[in-house]
Amino acid sequence: MVKEVKTVKFEPVIGLEIHVELLTKTKIFCGCSTTFGAEPNTQTCPVCLGLPGARPILNKRAVEFAMRASLALNCDIVDYTTFDRKNYFYADLPKGYQISQYFFPMGTNGYVDINVNGESRRIRIHQLHLEEDTGKLLHVGDILASPYSRVDFNRAGVPLIEIVTEPDVGSAEEARLFLQKLRTILLYTGISDCKMEEGSLRCDANVSIRPRGSDTFMNKTELKNMNSFRSVQRGIEFEIKRQTGICKDGKEVVPETRHWNEDKGTTTAMRSKFAASDYRCFPDPNVIPLETDSSWIEEVRNQLPELPDEKQERFKEEYQLPDYDAEVLTSSRELADFFDETLKDYNEPKTVSNWIMSELLAYLKAEKMEITGCKIAPRQLAQLLQLIDKGTISGKIAKTVFEEMFQRGEDPETIVEEKGLVQIADEGELERIIEEVIEANPGPVEDFKGGKKKALGFLVGQVMKATKGKANPQMVNKLLGEKLK
Amino acid sequence: MSISPEEIKNAAWDARLKLNSQEESVLREEAEKLLKKALGFLKETEGLEPTFHPFSITSVMREDEEKTSLPVEVALKNAPDADEYCFNVPRIIEE
Numbered sequence: 290m291v292k293e294v295k296t297v298k299f300e301p302v303i304g305l306e307i308h309v310e311l312l313t314k315t316k317i318f319c320g321c322s323t324t325f326g327a328e329p330n331t332q333t334c335p336v337c338l339g340l341p342g343a344r345p346i347l348n349k350r351a352v353e354f355a356m357r358a359s360l361a362l363n364c365d366i367v368d369y370t371t372f373d374r375k376n377y378f379y380a381d382l383p384k385g386y387q388i389s390q391y392f393f394p395m396g397t398n399g400y401v402d403i404n405v406n407g408e409s410r411r412i413r414i415h416q417l418h419l420e421e422d423t424g425k426l427l428h429v430g431d432i433l434a435s436p437y438s439r440v441d442f443n444r445a446g447v448p449l450i451e452i453v454t455e456p457d458v459g460s461a462e463e464a465r466l467f468l469q470k471l472r473t474i475l476l477y478t479g480i481s482d483c484k485m486e487e488g489s490l491r492c493d494a495n496v497s498i499r500p501r502g503s504d505t506f507m508n509k510t511e512l513k514n515m516n517s518f519r520s521v522q523r524g525i526e527f528e529i530k531r532q533t534g535i536c537k538d539g540k541e542v543v544p545e546t547r548h549w550n551e552d553k554g555t556t557t558a559m560r561s562k563f564a565a566s567d568y569r570c571f572p573d574p575n576v577i578p579l580e581t582d583s584s585w586i587e588e589v590r591n592q593l594p595e596l597p598d599e600k601q602e603r604f605k606e607e608y609q610l611p612d613y614d615a616e617v618l619t620s621s622r623e624l625a626d627f628f629d630e631t632l633k634d635y636n637e638p639k640t641v642s643n644w645i646m647s648e649l650l651a652y653l654k655a656e657k658m659e660i661t662g663c664k665i666a667p668r669q670l671a672q673l674l675q676l677i678d679k680g681t682i683s684g685k686i687a688k689t690v691f692e693e694m695f696q697r698g699e700d701p702e703t704i705v706e707e708k709g710l711v712q713i714a715d716e717g718e719l720e721r722i723i724e725e726v727i728e729a730n731p732g733p734v735e736d737f738k739g740g741k742k743k744a745l746g747f748l749v750g751q752v753m754k755a756t757k758g759k760a761n762p763q764m765v766n767k768l769l770g771e772k773l774k
Numbered sequence: 775m776s777i778s779p780e781e782i783k784n785a786a787w788d789a790r791l792k793l794n795s796q797e798e799s800v801l802r803e804e805a806e807k808l809l810k811k812a813l814g815f816l817k818e819t820e821g822l823e824p825t826f827h828p829f830s831i832t833s834v835m836r837e838d839e840e841k842t843s844l845p846v847e848v849a850l851k852n853a854p855d856a857d858e859y860c861f862n863v864p865r866i867i868e869e
Contacts, residue, residue, distance in 0.1 A: 313838050320841025329859040333849045334841070350838035371826045378790055380863040392826065426866060439860035442849075567788055572826045577834040 299498040299536060301529045302506065303458035304415075307471060309450050309481045310422065310489040311354045316446035317421050318345030318388065318576070323448075325487055329427070329441035337421075337446035339384030345576050347372070351448035352395075352579065354480040355419040356589045358450055359396025361478045361596055362414050362471075366586050367393045370579050371572040372419075380440055381424040389420035391570040395450075401474065402598065403466045404616070412467050413455040422447040450480075456495070456506075461525035465518050468492055473597050477622045485517055492521050496528045498536060508542040512556060514549045524549035528556055600625050608638035617646055623660045627667050634671030644670060648688065652695045664698030665691075673701040685758050686710050714761040716768070719752075722760070723768050726751045737773055745769065775813060777805050 316323055319336035335343035359366055370393035374386040399414030424445040429435040452471070458464050472483045472490060483490040497509035512528055515521045527549075532542050547556040572578075595603070597619045604615040604625075619625045624645070631641045649670075653660060673690060676682050682690060682705055693704045705711060713719060726748060727734055737744035745766075752765045782802045786793050793801065843849075846859060855862040 315838050315840050320836070320839060321843045322840050328846070330846050330849050330861070331859075332843050334843050338844075338849060347835045348838050349835040352835065369832070376788075380866055427860065435865055437855070437862045437864060438866050439857070440863055441860055567784075569788065574828060577829060578827045578832045579835075580832040 297537070298501040299533050300501045301460060301525075302456045302497045302499055302509075303460075303464055303525060304456040304495040305452075305454045305458060305464060305467065306493045306495070307452045307468070308422075308491045308493075309358070309452065309475060309483065311351055311448040311450065312479070312481050313348055313350045313354065313448055315348060317348050317351045317419070317448035318446055319343075321443075321446065325489075327443055329439070329443060332443040333445070337383070338442060345388065345573075347576065347579065348448060351419060353589055353592075354448070354478075355395045355417065355450050356581070356586065357478050357593060358452075358475060358480050359399065359417050360586075360590050360593060361474050362396065362399040362401060362417060362452070364396030364399030364414060364417055366581055367395055367397070368581055369393060370395065370581075372576040372579075373570050374573045375420075375568045375570050377568055379423070380438065381426055381445070383424065383442055383445055386573075387421060387423065388573055388576060389451075389570075390418035392572065394418035401467060401470055403463065403470050405463055405466060410457075410459075410463065412457045412463075415453045415455050417450055417452045420449050420451060421445070422449050456497075461522045461529065464494060464525050465522040468521055469518055470597075473620060477594055477596055479594075488516075491516075494521065494525050494528075496525055496532065497542070498529060498532045507536075508544045510542065510544065510556075511546045512549055513546060513559065514551075516551070520549060520551050523551075523554065524556060527554060531556065594622065597625075604628075604638075608632075608642075610638055610642055614639075614642045614646065617650070618642060621660060627660055627663075630667035631670050634668055635674045637674070640674060641670070644674065644691075648691050649695075652692070663695070665694050666698075669694060669698075669700055676701055676705065680712060680714055680761065681705065682710055682712050683758065683760075683762055685753075685762075686712065689758070710759060712761050713756050713759050714764060716764065719756075719760060719764055719768055720772075722752055722755050723765070723772055726755060727772060734773065745773070748773075775806070775809055777802055777809065 310323075313323060315321060316337055319334050321332045321334050321337055324332070336345050356366055370390055372388050373391035375389050375391060376386040378385060394416040396417035397415070399417065401412050401414065403410050403412060422444050424440050424442040427439040427441055429437065429439060454467070458467060475481050475483050475490075481489055485491070492515055494512040494515070495509045496512060497507050499505055499507050510528060510532070512524050515524045528547065535542050543558070546559040548559045549556050600619045601615045604610045604618060605612065610618070617624075618628050627649075628641060628645055631645075632638060635641060649660075649663070649665070652658075653663065673687055673694065676690075677684055677687050686705075687701075690701050690704050690710060693699065693708075694701060697704075713722075730748060730751060733744040733747050737748070748769055749762070749765055752760055752769065753762070779798060779802060782793075782798050782805065785805075786798070786801075850856040850859075850861065853861045
């Protein structure tokens with residue numbers, strides 16, 4: 290029996306649960322600030338501390354942000370919803386329950402399309418619901434040696450959306466790609482800053498495996514504590530291997546919550562999974578139900594910006610950009626805006642795209658910067674490209690100017706003038722330099738005359754060197770050709 | 775419809791109640807009576823819209839405007855154990 294199991298091929302079945310903190314100024318049910326990093330317990334009140342008699346009142350912006358996210362993820366919006374108590378005991382939960390949307394989630398039946406090795410894959414969104422975050426446990430020194438834990442309720446009551454996918458994710462890589470795409474979409478909508486390192490985007494994964502081609506579900510584990518895209522992929526990869534090993538030995542996977550340990554690269558058991566009924570959910574009588582109508586939904590829909598997929602299509606159709614360019618340029622809203630803005634002053638899409646992708650992104654990457662921190666304005670990039678077109682500078686010199694612009698944020702004209710980088714396009718001057726080069730390099734000149742065409746490149750290089758790259762390359766080619774006839 | 779002793783034990787754990795065996799059996803009997811009654815209601819109300827909330831009003835919301843929070847010493851005032859900024863609770867380590 291065990292022998293048979295060993296030959297079975299397994300496939301992973303993965304569903305993701307993503308918590309996203311919303312960028313509201315205040316908490317979901319009270320007016321306490323949501324600013325990150327304040328001293329512990331300085332942003333609390335009777336509502337978020339769960340004191341008796343406190344009355345939670347729903348934050349309208351949190352609702353609109355959840356609606357906006359639902360629409361961006363192609364979900365249907367609920368028309369009537371309650372806010373429900375999910376009961377459990379934990380020290381980070383001041384009321385002994387979390388207020389969530391258990392019965393009627395804000396959004397259902399959505400999807401996100403991802404690109405896996407050039408192929409489009411659809412990951413369905415089961416639901417998106419609004420809920421409150423919990424407090425945070427701080428440990429005093431080493432957790433095992435510490436006599437007690439400290440609790441900070443600043444985060445308790447911060448609005449969250451939880452996005453639950455269908456088990457459509459087929460590999461650890463797909464999980465990472467989905468999460469990256471989801472983050473891009475949510476950043477476009479402006480509802481969250483989606484910082485995984487600060488915990489404003491958190492991803493848990495439900496992982497199970499089954500014999501390839503089968504439609505049964507086997508025991509799953511829930512993976513927690515994956516704090517980067519990389520750890521999501523690594524954690525899931527590890528868990529698939531672990532479960533495959535267990536099943537191949539003819540044993541059963543224990544359904545439980547497991548903790549990803551980034552340093553060790555392994556998962557360890559945390560606790561047995563709660564059954565849904567253990568939470569004894571019921572509508573919170575203290576929170577008034579919410580109704581949405583089509584005019585409100587349309588109003589929120591109209592606030593949505595052009596989303597990455599639409600933008601990508603537009604870039605391909607309107608500007609005839611290749612798939613790759615369109616995908617890279619739309620990977621963030623700010624980058625896409627930079628591109629669009631540059632085109633207003635320099636309408637050569639492919640040239641602008643090349644400069645952004647090869648120069649700008651390389652510098653940003655090297656400096657570990659985001660486009661938002663970039664000193665070059667789109668107008669200035671357009672000016673630089675115009676200088677090349679006008680023949681004021683060569684493409685090569687433009688790269689030097691670009692580097693200066695990146696460091697200082699100065700206009701390209703100023704840098705060109707300051708550094709004396711104007712291209713030499715004076716025929717007389719170039720001829721003089723070319724003659725010097727010919728004289729100094731009799732060998733290559735002979736080679737060229739003897740039929741070695743490559744020698745011309747060397748001579749052009751020498752002229753460029755002599756002019757510190759300022760010679761107009763087309764003119765150099767032409768004049769050298771004539772002189773060597 | 776009956777409730778098993780195991781179900782009573784689980785419910786007690788969820789509610790963090792420590793029950794002796796006599797209390798468990800009393801509660802089990804009472805819970806069975808409640809369940810029977812509830813199932814009766816369910817039958818009587820068949821076909822009716824469920825009531826999710828006692829109030830018929832909906833969509834009471836506030837604007838996203840900041841209000842002053844409690845001073846930290848007030849927030850911590852009722853805590854059985856606290857330091858300058860935090861509530862202190864027994865060390866939490868999952869088995």
